[in-house]
Amino acid sequence: MTALEDLRALLAGPVEEVAPRLLGCRVEHAGVTVRLTEVEAYGAGGDPGSHAHRGHTRRNGTMFGPPGRLYCYLSYGVHVCANVVTGPDGSASAVLLRAGEVVAGEGTATERRRGARHRDLARGPARLCQALGLGLDHDGADLVGCAGPRLRVGPAPSAVRSGPRVGLTAAPDRPWRFWEDGAPTVSPYRRSPRAAAPDSRPSGGGC
DNA sequence: CGACGGATGGGCT
DNA sequence: GCCCATCCGTCGG
Numbered sequence: 001m002t003a004l005e006d007l008r009a010l011l012a013g014p015v016e017e018v019a020p021r022l023l024g025c026r027v028e029h030a031g032v033t034v035r036l037t038e039v040e041a042y043g044a045g046g047d048p049g050s051h052a053h054r055g056h057t058r059r060n061g062t063m064f065g066p067p068g069r070l071y072c073y074l075s076y077g078v079h080v081c082a083n084v085v086t087g088p089d090g091s092a093s094a095v096l097l098r099a100g101e102v103v104a105g106e107g108t109a110t111e112r113r114r115g116a117r118h119r120d121l122a123r124g125p126a127r128l129c130q131a132l133g134l135g136l137d138h139d140g141a142d143l144v145g146c147a148g149p150r151l152r153v154g155p156a157p158s159a160v161r162s163g164p165r166v167g168l169t170a171a172p173d174r175p176w177r178f179w180e181d182g183a184p185t186v187s188p189y190r191r192s193p194r195a196a197a198p199d200s201r202p203s204g205g206g207c
Numbered sequence: 208c209g210a211c212g213g214a215t216g217g218g219c220t
Numbered sequence: 221g222c223c224c225a226t227c228c229g230t231c232g233g
Contacts, residue, residue, distance in 0.1 A: 040225070049225075059218065077216025079226050096225060126226055167225055188209080192224090 079126030
């Protein structure tokens with residue numbers, strides 16, 4: 001099987017199964033390569049935390065398209081973040097590229113990130129895009145194609161952990177964040193201050 | 208290292 | 221208007 005077929009097969013399943021398998025994969029663009037260490041899964045209708053939850057809009061159109069495309073959006077008016085679209089066409093699911101380690105092009109990445117330390121170059125979704133030189137103009141780019149940003153399969157990490165997604169007000173407890181255990185480039189977890197209180201009820205005897 | 212608050216402007220009700 | 225899938229500086233331990 002070719003690497004390209006590997007990648008298409010990798011992106012085809014349910015988003016919460018695809019997301020952890022993207023850990024260890026590489027994203028390359030404009031002279032910089034990042035090895036993914038932290039991602040988050042976002043579904044569609046059944047996921048209140050997803051941009052696609054309330055249907056098709058101008059911003060989230062790419063999510064409703066074919067898998068293997070890059071969905072870029074503007075966060076807090078200033079920061080660009082990027083996702084990989086997954087699943088069958090129209091399923092509107094995607095995996096947020098939350099953090100990674102710069103493994104090539106460190107000089108270029110450091111310039112784009114205004115002298116940040118190695119660990120912080122791509123530690124956070126907007127930082128990762130900045131290090132890679134990704135902007136809104138890359139929304140819809142085909143990651144499986146020959147030009148522009150590319151995604152390549154890489155060795156899976158030895159241990160993966162999961163927990164709630166960062167910063168959400170809706171579905172703040174769904175454990176759809178996945179990261180490489182022990183990786184220093186994983187971003188710190190922060191719960192949205194506006195999210196409902198954590199569901200701390202022991203649901204049947206946990207200690 | 209963890210916690211907190213302000214900046215910021217497009218997207219959507 | 222209100223809402224944010226964030227970042228960065230600045231606290232305190």
